[in-house]
Amino acid sequence: MIEDFGNFKRDKYCGEVSLEDVDRELRLCGWVHRVRNHGGVVFIDLRDREGIVQVVIEEKTNPKAYEKADRVKPEWVIGVVGKVRKRPEGTENPKLRTGYVEVFASDIKVFNTSEVPPFPVEEETHVSEELKLRYRYIDLRRFSMSQNMLFRHRFYQTTRRFFEEEGFIEIETPFLTKSTPEGARDFIVPSRLHPGKFYALPQSPQLFKQILMISGFDRYFQIVKCFRDEDLRADRQPEFTQIDYEMSFVREEEVMDIAERLVVRLFKELLGVELKTPFERVSYREAMERYGTDKPDRRFGLELIELSDIFGNTEFKVFRSVLDKGGVIKAINFKGSNLSRKEIDNLTLFVQKLGAKGLAWIKVEQGKLVSPIVKFFSQQETDNLLRRVNAEEGDVIFFSADTKEMVYKILGALRLELAKTYGLVDKSKWDVLWVVDFPLMEWDETEGRFLSLHHPFTAPVEEDIPKLEEAVKVQDLAEKKALVHSVRARAYDLVINGEEVGGGSIRIHRTDLQGLIFKLLGIGEVEAQEKFGFLLEALKFGAPPHGGLAFGLDRLVALMRGLESIRDVIAFPKTQKGICMLTSAPDYVTPKQLKEVHIKVME
The missing domain is CATH 3.30.1360.30 (GAD-like domain)
Known part of the structure; x- marks a missing residue:
């Protein structure tokens, strides 16, 4: 029954068939969404990534096509040749983009059959997330999921066009790099050629983009995968995507202006929403005192x-x-x-x-x-x-x-x-704001030392630098804490509807100031050289003033789509335990593979 695809050529997507196509003969391809036999007439809802169109096959006009149509099952892959006509009055379906037309088929070709899927390809599936992720290729056939992926695609293209117009250069940075464990845990990769040594997957391109500024590429951007080996939540994944950009010879205003104009462009082109600029600015202190968080939802x-x-x-x-x-x-x-x-x-x-x-x-x-x-x-x-x-x-x-x-x-x-x-949120609103004037560091009681609130390459407000210089000299811990906690960072976070969607800072471009920050963070000269030596050396060779920002692309896309979990906008996400249900990763490897990378697994 399966037929060769041969010279069959699709004319357009199912979901794009419209009143403009009436009386045209079209060839369509897709998956059988639903089949209904009304005695002498078979109705097939044919589905592809753009939507569903109704196909009608009559026994009296085309018995061969009718015989095939009567045998097809949901999720079979078929092609249809037929003339587009208006649906009879009273049978229109305004809920569908194609709800005012149907395709009167003259031929059907079966390109492949399908087993009964583990769950129906319907919007309301009522099955566990683990099952949907196990059969992600079935889940992605659902219209809402395909629209999420298409939205993400358009998001990418709008972003790239924006940065191109603004004179940015897209440069890729390495995935196999050096472990610099400040913050979340690194994913580490053993080296076969260098026994006992490891690469790390980057948590961000932070150090490389700073080096690109030193290299003279004064406007860099990248849509980049990043990796963090941390406990997961609905808005976290071990691998995630950032829109990353960096600029030289700028202050906060220029970096934030680029972010604002990108967000305004994305909302206008993809949602038809006009956001007011400039975005409001709220200090870290005000956000904490009024809302108890540095990412307030003010709706x-x-x-x-x-x-x-x-x-x-x-x-x-x-x-x-x-x-x-x-x-x-x-x-x-x-x-x-x-x-x-x-x-x-x-x-x-x-x-x-x-x-x-x-x-x-x-x-x-x-x-x-x-x-x-x-x-x-x-x-x-x-x-x-x-x-x-x-x-x-x-x-x-x-x-x-x-x-x-x-x-x-x-x-x-x-x-x-x-x-x-109690349903207090006005979901028709978009609450967009900058949170600024963060503390540069905070005291960690567990580790007994200062930690960077953002990262150790964030520049302090210039007028606060003398406080840092004084803090290094002070022996009394309470006095040291008071000085350090009063130092503000040249950092800025963009918050939309209570979600932090992006953050960045002006960076430290002087070796003496970077050394001062490391000293207060308890990072000695030897440790600093081991972890960040290549950056410290690069800073000696004419580093320009620079700063940047990174957007959490997955989170921003989910927010714009009105979704709770970023897993719904990632084609093949991991579970909350970091497992890929589709491939069963992570998995064991053979003893031979372990031996090649000089690894012995402890029982």
């Missing part, structure tokens, strides 16, 4: 409210002990929510999973304050509190009293949980 309220001053002299022991230890008290007011006690208990469990000891709350109900803690407040504290949070009937006020970092973590997550659970 709803529930801002954090400072209460530490109100309870400065409180007798309430829980609050008193927090303030005495240098902690803070903040709250959010879920206005008019009238939450039940069960709902409040569920939210308490939610924050306890994040490390909170509990969740203090006050409910305004029938003009009274209902709460286990309000009896511990003085009248003045209560009055000031209600005034500060603008309390009204039906409001529920949630408190967090702890270290500043823990309060941000708890209330930042709580406001997102409330928004998600």
